Amino acid sequence: MNPPICSSCNRPITRALDLPYGWWEWSGKRYELRTASQGVDVAPWVHADCMNQLRDFHPADHTILA
Numbered sequence: 603m604n605p606p607i608c609s610s611c612n613r614p615i616t617r618a619l620d621l622p623y624g625w626w627e628w629s630g631k632r633y634e635l636r637t638a639s640q641g642v643d644v645a646p647w648v649h650a651d652c653m654n655q656l657r658d659f660h661p662a663d664h665t666i667l668a
């Protein structure tokens with residue numbers, strides 16, 4: 603079975619990062635806080651390939667528990 607497709611980059615979502623607060627990225631001098639969220643509310647899930655938010659995605663919707 604194929605994973606869902608990312609609406610931002612159209613690649614399969616093989617890794618979804620749980621990033622409610624974003625991430626810290628080295629800018630050359632110091633770390634700066636980055637976020638994939640495009641709104642005031644945080645986007646908890648981020649596609650690892652493009653680092654864009656997955657607003658309507660939740661891994662549990664695509665998980666079959668054994």
Ligand SMILES: [Zn+2]
Nearest residue numbers: 608611649652
């Ligand atoms: Zn993507």
